[in-house]
Amino acid sequence: QVQLQESGPGLVKPSQTLSLACNVSGASVRDSPDYYWSWIRQPPGEGLVWIGYIYYRGSTYYNPSLKGRLSISVDTSKNQFSLDLTSVTAADTAVYYCARIRRWERRFDSWGQGALVTVSS
Amino acid sequence: QSALTQPASVSGSPGQSITISCTGTSSDIGTYDYVSWYQQHPGKVPKLVIFDVSNRPSGVSNRFSGSKSGDTASLTISGLQAEDEADYYCSSYTSGSTYVFGTGTKVTVL
Numbered sequence: 001q002v003q004l005q006e007s008g009p010g011l012v013k014p015s016q017t018l019s020l021a022c023n024v025s026g027a028s029v030r031d032s033p034d035y036y037w038s039w040i041r042q043p044p045g046e047g048l049v050w051i052g053y054i055y056y057r058g059s060t061y062y063n064p065s066l067k068g069r070l071s072i073s074v075d076t077s078k079n080q081f082s083l084d085l086t087s088v089t090a091a092d093t094a095v096y097y098c099a100r101i102r103r104w105e106r107r108f109d110s111w112g113q114g115a116l117v118t119v120s121s
Numbered sequence: 122q123s124a125l126t127q128p129a130s131v132s133g134s135p136g137q138s139i140t141i142s143c144t145g146t147s148s149d150i151g152t153y154d155y156v157s158w159y160q161q162h163p164g165k166v167p168k169l170v171i172f173d174v175s176n177r178p179s180g181v182s183n184r185f186s187g188s189k190s191g192d193t194a195s196l197t198i199s200g201l202q203a204e205d206e207a208d209y210y211c212s213s214y215t216s217g218s219t220y221v222f223g224t225g226t227k228v229t230v231l
Binding site for chain 1: 157161176208218
């Protein structure tokens with residue numbers, strides 16, 4: 001049974017970089033050709049927004065609206081993947097979820113508990 | 122990349138059936154049978170209830186069913202129960218190898 005857990009600062013100042021990690025247990029990020037590893041966010045009181053995903057070989061796909069500020073990477077030594085979002089503003093305040101995508105069915109089948117990140121000075 | 126369009130709210134009485142629509146474009150729902158639906162109770166993690174348009178994961182009630190016609194997908198909840206009161210989001214794979222979620226629908230059980 002795979003489990004995902006987000007970690008990182010809960011408060012980030014405007015213009016700085018938001019960095020989160022997703023620790024994966026019960027599955028290997030490096031040895032999982034059948035899965036993608038994804039980030040999703042949900043601003044307070046709003047809907048889900050897909051951020052991006054990474055494949056174990058390193059290829060990445062990003063939400064066009066965030067491209068240019070976004071980077072998703074994999075740390076195989078720690079069995080985790082990470083999110084870096086630069087030049088943040090209050091609009092980036094959200095609960096950030098990491099999730100696993102089943103490659104062939106294109107579904108988000110496992111989610112982390114979510115991490116609230118507030119952008120404020 | 123615009124969000125898929127869902128009605129803001131849908132309501133029904135216990136035992137009734139309701140249907141939530143999810144409208145996309147030819148770049149997502151219209152081309153791919155990779156539509157999934159997620160149920161989210163307040164303060165909780167989204168839960169997958171339908172994938173690949175009409176398939177139910179193990180453990181999900183057969184009261185949940187999905188379909189698709191053209192650029193629009195639909196989720197039907199039959200025999201509505203109090204526990205079904207939640208927010209529901211559709212999602213689709215897109216031609217850019219990306220994903221998009223719907224705007225979300227609040228289901229109220231009267």
